[in-house]
Amino acid sequence: MKNLLKKWNRISLVKQIIAGLIVGIILALTIPETAKPIVIFGSLFVGALKAIAPVLVLFLVMAAISQHKSGHQTNMKSIIVLYLLGTFLAGLTAVIASFMFPVTLKLGAGAEDVTAPGGVAEVLKTLLMNIVDNPVKAIYNANYIGILSWALVLGFALKNASDSTKTVISNLSEAVSKIVTWVIKFAPLGIMGLVFESITTNGLESLLGYGRLLVVLIGCMFFVALVVNPVIVYAATRQNPYPLVFTCLKESGITAFFTRSSAANIPVNMNLCEKLGLNKDTYSVSIPLGATINMAGAAVTISVLSLAAVHTLGIQVDIPTAIILSVLSAVCACGASGVAGGSLLLIPLACSLFGISNDVAMTVVGVGFIVGVLQDSCETALNSSTDVLFTATAEFRKRRKEGNTIQKTA
Numbered sequence: 001m002k003n004l005l006k007k008w009n010r011i012s013l014v015k016q017i018i019a020g021l022i023v024g025i026i027l028a029l030t031i032p033e034t035a036k037p038i039v040i041f042g043s044l045f046v047g048a049l050k051a052i053a054p055v056l057v058l059f060l061v062m063a064a065i066s067q068h069k070s071g072h073q074t075n076m077k078s079i080i081v082l083y084l085l086g087t088f089l090a091g092l093t094a095v096i097a098s099f100m101f102p103v104t105l106k107l108g109a110g111a112e113d114v115t116a117p118g119g120v121a122e123v124l125k126t127l128l129m130n131i132v133d134n135p136v137k138a139i140y141n142a143n144y145i146g147i148l149s150w151a152l153v154l155g156f157a158l159k160n161a162s163d164s165t166k167t168v169i170s171n172l173s174e175a176v177s178k179i180v181t182w183v184i185k186f187a188p189l190g191i192m193g194l195v196f197e198s199i200t201t202n203g204l205e206s207l208l209g210y211g212r213l214l215v216v217l218i219g220c221m222f223f224v225a226l227v228v229n230p231v232i233v234y235a236a237t238r239q240n241p242y243p244l245v246f247t248c249l250k251e252s253g254i255t256a257f258f259t260r261s262s263a264a265n266i267p268v269n270m271n272l273c274e275k276l277g278l279n280k281d282t283y284s285v286s287i288p289l290g291a292t293i294n295m296a297g298a299a300v301t302i303s304v305l306s307l308a309a310v311h312t313l314g315i316q317v318d319i320p321t322a323i324i325l326s327v328l329s330a331v332c333a334c335g336a337s338g339v340a341g342g343s344l345l346l347i348p349l350a351c352s353l354f355g356i357s358n359d360v361a362m363t364v365v366g367v368g369f370i371v372g373v374l375q376d377s378c379e380t381a382l383n384s385s386t387d388v389l390f391t392a393t394a395e396f397r398k399r400r401k402e403g404n405t406i407q408k409t410a
Helices: 002-010 012-028 036-066 076-100 120-131 134-139 144-157 162-184 188-199 205-237 242-259 267-277 280-293 296-312 320-332 342-352 359-407
Strands: none
Touching: 002 205, 002 267, 012 134, 012 188, 012 242, 036 134, 036 162, 036 205, 036 267, 036 280, 036 359, 076 162, 076 296, 076 320, 076 359, 120 144, 134 188, 144 280, 162 267, 188 242, 205 242, 242 267, 242 359, 267 280, 267 342, 267 359, 280 359, 296 320, 296 342, 296 359, 320 342, 342 359
């Protein structure tokens, strides 16, 4: 048994996850009733990640800020610019694709049990209220914006603390990180349970009626991941972007696809940043931040579904309005994590740009929930993997500039 475990541990995590994925599919298709108890593995895995992620973010960011030495560059400005640029271009890509391949909907699906925000002002108010949320409440509710704000404030407040206090915080941060590595080791079992549950509960039959919509949605996300993001990376680093792009998609995107939670994938992204040799002072802040504002997949969802409603109702849209939609979808996407229900509940905001009533917009949200089995998985995979991609891009760009400066000096 020990030898078997040693051999299993020598296999890379990605290969282990693929093995769990295959087993989950086989069990769901062959003996769904007999294998039903394995669903608990998926619930335990996601539950453990969601439980540890808020505590991890608090201590990692607090430790990084409190121990940051003056004069050390964290490169956060470049990362934030990349986050915002990537989200805007994703929304613009979705708008262009929606005009090239117009989709119409059957607006019969309902979303009676959800409430959309009343406007952009309400989204911004929610974000601001989350920033000043009670810290204990923020951790309990996994309010990452609130956790980030408290971690930053506490980190700055502790910059002048004694070395022994900083050591305690650093040790706590390392301890929580260690717990995360233990949780991640159970990813293959967790993915097996999640895949089994997804196939046995939802199936693919309910998605067939929305095939064209899914093709446009997922096609846009693939285009952003494999064309738009690599162009951004190349422009910043002047190097072949695809090795880094594929690494991020493989090691971050796969787990995010199945957990369907950017927050739950934060520990996975932290681990990947460490493997890439990135600056811990930078990624301990940029990864949690990316989970709240770097939302390329959400921008795609908001744009495609809003324009699907526009095409269904026969509303004419000019180019300036389409560009405004791209900006609005990017702004809404950045606020998606601060609104219960995520990107789908921000669709009515975009629909309001075209004078579409809230009742009609909410039926579009209902369609979003139907295709959400695949849409949400692909959206999260794009969002989460891009957090690492842009963090690494900013650091590699900085290293390239420093290298050029050294060469010129020499």
